[in-house]
Amino acid sequence: MQYAYGYQLNGSQTSGLDPSAKAYINAVVAAGATVTSTQRTAINNFVKGEKAGSTWALLKRHYLPIWGVAAPNAICMTSLTSGTFVGGVTHASGYVTTNGSTGHFLSDASPGQAGCTLNGSGVFALISAASPFNLGNSNNICGASSTPTTRISLVGNTTTSLFAGFGPNSSVFGAYLTGIDRRGVAHFQRNSSADRFLSFRNSSGEVNTGLLANASGSLNSTIPMAFMANNNNGVVSGYIPPTVYNGAWGMTDGFDIAKSQLFTASLKTLWETCTGLALP
């Protein structure tokens, strides 16, 4: 009986799970994560929900660095490929933090390599902290850039407490959603060749910009996406502060606002259930 219980708790008991959830759980357990029954159920519910909402296939990379160990934290939930932690990164229970000067995470793929299309690329992040915080234009939650027209980055704007970003796949800088506490799920997405949007969710609900006119560039990004900093053609800089908890990141393709609203809610539930932490 004791063996059976332990067998279940360490994640090996995955019968009845969605195959994609099972594959991810098996991968992170093999890499050193301990997956509890609650976490296993939360992951399974998330995967099933995204598949039911036709968004699972649109999650081109989805990292959940909550396991307190580098190898499982680096595994993408959807592709099962591994990214790379570089420099000063702390692997806490429920999130990772950068030291603000060298620590970042590099996906194994650029948005284009991951399957994000020229006119459908997007990025998301679940970030939190002990207290509300500001980000400046040089603080990149994530970013990949080469020529200006292939920029994708999600940054801040301290002057008026805004989210801001370049792209996706354009050089036009935009600042959005005045005065909100940045702790939550942010999803920055190109909706078509002509517009983009940013949606944001915390425990107060969801807000979004609506569709904002913005012309896509002619080239898809070929630079591996960095998280907690920006990767400018191999030169990584623009780190976020060490006080920011990074609970999830990823790259998306083809989301509209309605799908984004559902996804950000599901991701918030996944992270909160798996970590026992809560967004404000």
Place this chain on the structure above:
Amino acid sequence: MIGFITDQYTATQVNEAVSNAQVERGLPVFWLPGKYEVFRGEHVGMYFIPCDDETLSTPLRGNPPLHPTDFPEFQTIIEELGGLDARVDLPPEDITE
């Protein structure tokens, strides 16, 4: 920031050695110490490899997790960089271009 100061070639070799240690075990490259050009100060033109106590105790893989110092290749790298006593304390702004 605590770490080693070395030249670009050696910094690249160090990261390649860490990468190879993972690949040779059949693993993806999920962790690298990194290398950062020094743009100002006493060590301008050289490269910085982070190696503070937190780096050395990074939980890498496994349950219980192994740390960089558990791998003989990493111990060899540290020795070839002059040992832990050869580390310097570099101001973070020195690696910001």
